[in-house]
Amino acid sequence: MRTVADDIAAHALRHPGRTALSTPAGEVSYARLATRTEEIARLLRAHGVRPETVCAVAVEHGTDAVAAMAAVLRCGAAFLTLDVSQPRERLAAFVRSAGARLLLTHATLAPSLELGIPALLLDQEEPSDGPLPDAGADPQALAYVSHTSGSTGEPSAVLVEHASLDAYLRDTARAFGLGADTVALQTAPLGYDASIRDTFVPLLAGARLVIVDRARLLRPAEFAATVRDHGVTALLSVTPSFLTHLGGQTDLTEPLAGVELVASSGESLRPFLAAGGRGLVPGRLVNQYGPTECTMTTTRHSVPAVPDHTTDLVGTPREGTVVRILDGDLAPVPDGTVGEVYIGGTGVTRGYGGQPARTAAAFVPDPLGPPGARLYRTG
Numbered sequence: 001m002r003t004v005a006d007d008i009a010a011h012a013l014r015h016p017g018r019t020a021l022s023t024p025a026g027e028v029s030y031a032r033l034a035t036r037t038e039e040i041a042r043l044l045r046a047h048g049v050r051p052e053t054v055c056a057v058a059v060e061h062g063t064d065a066v067a068a069m070a071a072v073l074r075c076g077a078a079f080l081t082l083d084v085s086q087p088r089e090r091l092a093a094f095v096r097s098a099g100a101r102l103l104l105t106h107a108t109l110a111p112s113l114e115l116g117i118p119a120l121l122l123d124q125e126e127p128s129d130g131p132l133p134d135a136g137a138d139p140q141a142l143a144y145v146s147h148t149s150g151s152t153g154e155p156s157a158v159l160v161e162h163a164s165l166d167a168y169l170r171d172t173a174r175a176f177g178l179g180a181d182t183v184a185l186q187t188a189p190l191g192y193d194a195s196i197r198d199t200f201v202p203l204l205a206g207a208r209l210v211i212v213d214r215a216r217l218l219r220p221a222e223f224a225a226t227v228r229d230h231g232v233t234a235l236l237s238v239t240p241s242f243l244t245h246l247g248g249q250t251d252l253t254e255p256l257a258g259v260e261l262v263a264s265s266g267e268s269l270r271p272f273l274a275a276g277g278r279g280l281v282p283g284r285l286v287n288q289y290g291p292t293e294c295t296m297t298t299t300r301h302s303v304p305a306v307p308d309h310t311t312d313l314v315g316t317p318r319e320g321t322v323v324r325i326l327d328g329d330l331a332p333v334p335d336g337t338v339g340e341v342y343i344g345g346t347g348v349t350r351g352y353g354g355q356p357a358r359t360a361a362a363f364v365p366d367p368l369g370p371p372g373a374r375l376y377r378t379g
């Protein structure tokens with residue numbers, strides 16, 4: 001099957017000079033990004049990376065981070081992104097639970113990232129010559145590993161397959177109407193699944209992705225300046241608490257001026273709306289809901305200019321997904337009564353790495369779906 005790496009390559013063929021990335025190190029064209037992706041993919045193949053191989057990506061966010069993730073997908077394999085600012089012990093735990101076999105990093109970071117697996121130094125090794133075979137990815141092969149604490153508090157590796165990731169990225173680009181004129185700002189840090197949405201949905205659409213030093217995103221005045229200076233039109237992964245903090249800066253006038261789309265997730269949006277926050281967002285505001293176990297987002301709600309403050313609306317299921325409200329016997333409950341939320345469809349992931357009992361408890365057969373269909377029990 002096709003992956004986002006193929007779309008980046010297609011954009012590079014049609015519009016080689018179009019800017020794909022704006023980074024602290026400079027502008028990167030689609031042609032350069034596609035070339036770098038192929039270089040890293042050849043390195044990965046030379047190091048034995050194949051379907052079901054998990055590669056840990058541990059570099060500062062920029063060209064190599066994006067190209068490395070795309071290259072892993074290009075090889076039909078899976079990536080685990082790591083936030084290099086986190087403690088080594090925590091990163092090592094992520095690597096172990098994900099079953100990662102190769103670390104993709106830079107020479108300057110490698111000494112502090114001894115995580116018990118071989119390291120491939122992206123800034124030192126030279127790729128071999130010749131094109132890669134154009135085999136595509138197996139839809140049922142692993143695409144990325146993310147982590148969730150769930151109710152236990154212990155991080156668990158969630159295994160997401162290529163078909164789930166690809167369907168999600170393409171549906172999101174369509175639902176948000178992104179295109180070549182879109183300028184999206186990367187707000188979610190590497191190591192969180194929201195960063196995958198931030199990175200690949202704009203690039204799939206042929207848009208420009210803006211990557212800045214993380215410190216600039218955490219200071220409201222610098223965040224607003226970044227939005228203004230880069231002409232940002234889309235924010236795909238902001239939290240309600242961040243929007244509340246931004247709106248509370250009385251010295252900032254229209255910090256989101258020019259932004260046509262703000263997609264919020266991770267927390268309840270209701271307190272922000274109840275406090276009158278809708279006026280902060282000049283364009284479209286979308287409330288996203290979905291657990292990591294169902295590929296980032298399951299439902300979306302476009303918040304009207306005058307929102308309903310009395311309920312916490314999370315919208316309707318995205319294309320290819322289903323939400324069922326069931327009782328303890330997995331039977332639908334009548335309208336107006338309380339039940340438990342179960343999620344089915346293309347977003348349902350493989351389960352938890354190395355935890356068959358937990359997977360069996362949380363991922364159950366869908367009694368209302370086609371043969372083999374599964375539901376995720378959200379709790």
